[in-house]
Amino acid sequence: MSGRLTVVGLGPGDPRYLTAEAVAALGAAQALYGYGPYLERLPPRPGQSRHPSDNREESARAAAALRHAADGADVAVVSGGDPGVFAMAAAICEEIEAGPESWRALDVVFVPGITAMLAVAARIGAPLGHDFCALSLSDNLKPWDLVERRLDAAASAGFVIALYNPVSRARPWQFGSAVQRLRWHLPAATPVVFGRAVGRPDESVRLTTLAEAAAVPADMATLVIVGTKESRVVLRPGRSPLFYTPRAAAEVNA
Amino acid sequence: MSGRLTVVGLGPGDPRYLTAEAVAALGAAQALYGYGPYLERLPPRPGQSRHPSDNREESARAAAALRHAADGADVAVVSGGDPGVFAMAAAICEEIEAGPESWRALDVVFVPGITAMLAVAARIGAPLGHDFCALSLSDNLKPWDLVERRLDAAASAGFVIALYNPVSRARPWQFGSAVQRLRWHLPAATPVVFGRAVGRPDESVRLTTLAEAAAVPADMATLVIVGTKESRVVLRPGRSPLFYTPRAAAEVNA
Numbered sequence: 001m002s003g004r005l006t007v008v009g010l011g012p013g014d015p016r017y018l019t020a021e022a023v024a025a026l027g028a029a030q031a032l033y034g035y036g037p038y039l040e041r042l043p044p045r046p047g048q049s050r051h052p053s054d055n056r057e058e059s060a061r062a063a064a065a066l067r068h069a070a071d072g073a074d075v076a077v078v079s080g081g082d083p084g085v086f087a088m089a090a091a092i093c094e095e096i097e098a099g100p101e102s103w104r105a106l107d108v109v110f111v112p113g114i115t116a117m118l119a120v121a122a123r124i125g126a127p128l129g130h131d132f133c134a135l136s137l138s139d140n141l142k143p144w145d146l147v148e149r150r151l152d153a154a155a156s157a158g159f160v161i162a163l164y165n166p167v168s169r170a171r172p173w174q175f176g177s178a179v180q181r182l183r184w185h186l187p188a189a190t191p192v193v194f195g196r197a198v199g200r201p202d203e204s205v206r207l208t209t210l211a212e213a214a215a216v217p218a219d220m221a222t223l224v225i226v227g228t229k230e231s232r233v234v235l236r237p238g239r240s241p242l243f244y245t246p247r248a249a250a251e252v253n254a
Numbered sequence: 255m256s257g258r259l260t261v262v263g264l265g266p267g268d269p270r271y272l273t274a275e276a277v278a279a280l281g282a283a284q285a286l287y288g289y290g291p292y293l294e295r296l297p298p299r300p301g302q303s304r305h306p307s308d309n310r311e312e313s314a315r316a317a318a319a320l321r322h323a324a325d326g327a328d329v330a331v332v333s334g335g336d337p338g339v340f341a342m343a344a345a346i347c348e349e350i351e352a353g354p355e356s357w358r359a360l361d362v363v364f365v366p367g368i369t370a371m372l373a374v375a376a377r378i379g380a381p382l383g384h385d386f387c388a389l390s391l392s393d394n395l396k397p398w399d400l401v402e403r404r405l406d407a408a409a410s411a412g413f414v415i416a417l418y419n420p421v422s423r424a425r426p427w428q429f430g431s432a433v434q435r436l437r438w439h440l441p442a443a444t445p446v447v448f449g450r451a452v453g454r455p456d457e458s459v460r461l462t463t464l465a466e467a468a469a470v471p472a473d474m475a476t477l478v479i480v481g482t483k484e485s486r487v488v489l490r491p492g493r494s495p496l497f498y499t500p501r502a503a504a505e506v507n508a
Contacts, residue, residue, distance in 0.1 A: 016275035019265070019368065058501075084375040086501075090383025093498035097488045104490040110376035114273065114366045121338040122364035129344025131404055133387035133413055141502040146412070150385055153411035157404045159387055234351045236358040244347035247312075247340075248395040 002105055003069040006076045007083045007092055009113020010038060014199030017114045025111050029076035033065040034088075038078050058091040066095055066103050082115035086136050086164045116223040117162035120195030123205045125234070125242035127193060127225045130249055132160035137167075137174050144174065151178055155185035160231070160245050163224040175224075179214040182226060186210055191227040191243045194218060207233070207243055256359055257323040260330045261337045261346055263367020264292060268453035271368045279365050283330035287319040288342075292332050312345040320349055320357050336369035340390050340418050370477040371416035374449030377459045379488070379496035381447060381479045384503055386414035391421075391428050398428065405432055409439035414485070414499050417478040429478075433468040436480060440464055445481040445497045448472060461487070461497055 006025045011017025026032070029048060032039055036052035044050075051068075053061045061077065069075040079088040089110050096103045121128045133154045139147055154161050161182070166175040182190075188211035196204045196219070208216055210226065218224060227245055234242040260279045265271025280286070283302060286293055290306035298304075305322075307315045315331065323329040333342040343364050350357045375382045387408045393401055408415050415436070420429040436444075442465035450458045450473070462470055464480065472478065481499055488496040 011273070016278070017273050017366070019271050019273050021270035024270070082372050084372060084380045084382045089376075089380035090498050090501045093380050093383070093486070093488060093496050094500060096490075096496065097486060104488070105492065107493075108496075110379070112271070112368045112372040112376040114368070115372065118336050118338060118366040118369065122343075122366040125364070126338045126343035126347050128338045128388075129347070131387065131389045133385065133408070134382075135385045143504070146503060150411045150413065153407040153413075154387070157407035158400070159404065159407075232347070232351060234347060234358070236350075238359065239361075242347050242350065242362075244344050246348060247344045249400060250397070 002107070003071065003073045003075060004107040004109065005065060005069040005092070006109045006111060007089050008076050008078050008111045009082045010041065010078055010080055011114035012081060012116055012119040012199045013041065013197065017119065017199055019111070019113065022111050022113060025076055028074060030073045031068055031075045032078060033061055033075065034078035035080070038080055042078070058088060059095060062088065062091040062095040063099065066092070066099060066106065069106050070102050079113070082113045083110055084112065085115040085134065116164065116195070116198065117225060119198045120193060120205070120223045120225060123195060123198055124193045124207060126244040127191070127227055127231065128160055128162070129245040129247055130160060130228065130230070131158070132162060134162045134164060136164045137178055138165040138171065139174065147178070148181055151181050152185065155182050158228050158249060160228055161226045163226065165220055166218045166222055166224050168220050175218060176214040179210065183210060186226070187229050190229060191231050191233050193225045193243055194222055196222045207241060256361070257326045258328050258361040258363065259319060259323040259346070260363045260365060261343050262330050262332050262365045263336045264295065264332055264334055265368035266335060266370055266373040266453045267295065267451065271373065271453055273365070273367065275365050276367060279330055282328060284328045285322055286330050286332060287315055288332035289334070292334055296332070312342060313349060316342065316345040316349040317353065320346070320353060320360065323360050324356050333367070336367045337364055338366065339369040339388065370418065370449070370452065371479060373452045374447060374459070374477045374479060377449060377452055378447045378461060380498040381445070381481055381485065382414055382416070383499040383501055384414060384482065384484070385412070386416060388416045388418060390418045391432055392419040392425065393428060401432070402435055405435050406439065409436050412482050412503060414482055415480045417480065419474055420472045420476055420478050422474050429472060430468040433464065437464060440480070441483050444483060445485050445487050447479045447497055448476055450476045461495060
């Protein structure tokens with residue numbers, strides 16, 4: 001007998017972002033695995049076991065969930081945002097590839113969710129309205145010079161840039177360095193939005209410019225979107241400004 | 255008196271992808287605007303008017319919805335996928351910027367949705383597991399040499415590439431040309447997935463390689479994800495293969 005593993009995207013944190021598919025998957029699971037604070041967001045359910053783990057233990061969590069599913073259980077691994085974007089889905093695939101043959105026989109289902117850049121973009125207008133990229137600033141799993149090369153490539157070709165994991169306690173200087181690098185390619189007035197804990201009670205959304213961005217506090221719960229030189233800010237009396245990137249683009253003259 | 259405009263992401267088409275926030279917004283609206291086939295997916299609701307329009311009329315649709323909201327109504331504009339990703343949100347912002355001052359006073363809310371690349375990725379594993387970009391192949395609103403420059407920048411820097419709007423009747427050669435261009439940077443065996451109409455009865459998901467990709471049929475309902483040279487395919491006896499991009503990356507030696 002073989003079980004099932006469902007990798008469920010919870011979105012940015014508030015239940016309003018849950019899809020119908022995610023709600024159904026969470027209801028059907030016999031066991032939930034995930035980062036402790038994500039599991040705490042979900043109401044307890046009789047007969048459903050919970051297996052919280054720490055933030056940096058993605059591989060161990062993936063392997064534990066796969067073992068449990070291979071024992072015949074219906075197991076869900078919860079993931080913040082979308083599981084496929086800097087989250088649990090790749091860790092699950094890595095463990096399946098490296099693990100015992102029986103894990104390849106498992107029914108594995110990925111349930112997409114609202115990833116942070118979509119939620120932050122929705123709060124401020126349409127900054128991702130044109131071609132864009134998503135880049136993790138963490139250099140835990142790639143060399144910093146590769147991050148720099150990607151910042152250069154994206155900014156010089158006119159992509160909007162969504163920066164995941166901008167700052168952590170172990171990575172205090174990288175974000176400032178990235179902003180400085182982007183200034184080689186983009187005007188000082190380029191709009192930048194910082195979205196933190198979107199959809200949660202302590203949500204904050206702050207619009208600034210590339211010239212000012214390095215001084216804005218950020219952490220692992222922050223998602224930063226850097227516009228292009230075509231991005232616009234629309235001021236609205238009595239309302240928060242809109243930041244958007246037009247659908248049309250001329251040639252980039254970088 | 256001033257109304258409200260909500261721009262609602264429907265996700266890829268099946269109700270399972272709707273978020274709780276989107277369901278609430280659709281229920282509250284007095285008038286729905288959108289591309290005809292998107293409106294047809296939604297159950298009729300007494301007292302709610304419908305204003306379908308054609309696919310290429312984003313600006314006119316946005317202006318009509320804004321006028322209606324400025325008359326005091328609670329208006330929703332529906333958008334496939336996520337409204338902020340090659341969809342209605344940027345068109346709304348453009349019209350607000352260009353339109354009468356009264357449109358800036360409106361309460362405008364953007365409701366994020368599951369964009370096609372997240373849904374297609376979830377169907378095949380975790381192809382977006384590392385840094386990635388989203389690029390529309392339509393050259394209706396930007397010159398083709400800018401598309402080529404972005405393909406070069408993204409592929410040579412090691413981004414996974416999600417291609418929106420790969421082919422239309424008016425753009426028959428662009429996709430083949432883009433694939434050829436990507437072959438300058440990426441190995442022939444680079445995994446590529448074609449996802450069409452994901453979540454709908456006629457869904458198809460097809461895994462191939464960059465060498466074979468130009469021969470695969472695609473249209474405006476197709477989303478294509480091109481991996482990196484680090485992307486992996488995991489074969490599974492009796493199950494469909496997984497395509498994923500590992501979380502870790504070494505330096506790119508392009």
